[in-house]
Amino acid sequence: MDIEAYISSGIIESYVLGVASEEEVSILNCIRKNNSAVDQAIAEAEKMLEDLAEIQAVGMPMALKEKIWNRLQDENLVANDNQPELLPTTQTLSKDDSIQQQTSSAEEEPKQAVPIRSYNWAIAASILFVLSAGANLFFYQQQKESSEMLAAANNELHSKKAMLATLQDKWDLVENPAIKTISLKGIETKPDLHALVYWDQQSKAVFLSLEHMPAAPKGKQYQLWAMVDGQPVSAGVFPLDAKTQMASKMLDVAKAQAFAITLEDEGGKDAPTLTELCVMGSI
């Protein structure tokens, strides 16, 4: 099929206006899956109607906000707040408990296993010694396994906690009204890249999360720049040990009209290497 002709046939316009027939829609859905040009043309047309809706916005009566919220509550469509998301933690805790129980019974049993009442004490003692040594070895092994399990459980707890903290940090940023979020989009040759800058308008603190950027190659590091009256000012390098999606704290920025990221040698530079520009976004 000639894709150019298909795109210019007017089908995409019919589709986004909601007037294409069912058959046309199913053909289009099939083609867009396999053809990025069609997919992109649809996205562009949709974006245009989004822009139109934005510009043609009409102020909603103030009272409606509460009215709708009340209706959602009445219809039980609202999540219970304060549901603590502690699932991983409780699981790990209960594992810890059982491990502790095992350990304590392991210490008690050898004591019980040494009765002194025997007329042939020498044989009994030797047998008991062998038994006790065997039991000790067995329980020692078991305890070792238990501690390994405990260590593994602790590790898991730590990584879950770190993950939760990352999400929590980002969530706090998103919810903080003083934070301005600036979306940094990939430049022409790297359209897929995307990063977010969270800029606290009160404390001037800047946080960066690399939403969709490849890991920096060895010896390189991403560096954030604030454009201040046309001059790039470094806002620090993105920590090498940080996970890309983590919102990492960068240097404070008092004033800026735009942000950009370049890929620099480890440690960063005083001035950006413009050929290594990855993403940028203005405020």
Next chain:
Amino acid sequence: MSPLHNLSEETLILLLKKKNQQAFSYLYDNYADSLYGVVCRIVTSAEHAEEVIQDVFVKIWKHVDLFDVEKGRLYTWMINIARNAALDYRKSKGVRNELKNQPLSNIVNREEEQDRSQNERNAQADFIGFKNILDKLKPECRVLIEMAYYEGYTQQEIAQQLDIPLGTIKTRTKAAFLQLKTLLKDYR
């Protein structure tokens, strides 16, 4: 525009799935006016538009779990919910039939005289900040977008009513999109 307007769609979906008051507030503060603008153009009385937009929010809220990122943009999805709800309402109130029963000459005339949109504009005086970008399109293009997008006519129906060949409708719709694209650039 809200400082958080740049929230990526993925983040917004995550937020909405929490179904708490913050999520609702964010949704309302950032999208209510745009969606209401769409509804108002289809349901032209303020009282009825208020009714429809409430249902729209309940629908978005209920169905956001079903939204599939693979299949398109969240904002477009919300706009389509608003548009369909408003068109359904319009149909249920027989607005469409009234129009259909008008003598053909009236319908054809409106292309030149814009009498119907004048009426609608009077009705739309109820709404705060009503801006009609489409007015800046060439009349023969504008009417196509209005009839398809805001009145829910199929292109065959439009072709019959305006007595224009279907092929011409398709070419003109395409031209309308190009004009609109240039117009919208000026507003950015």
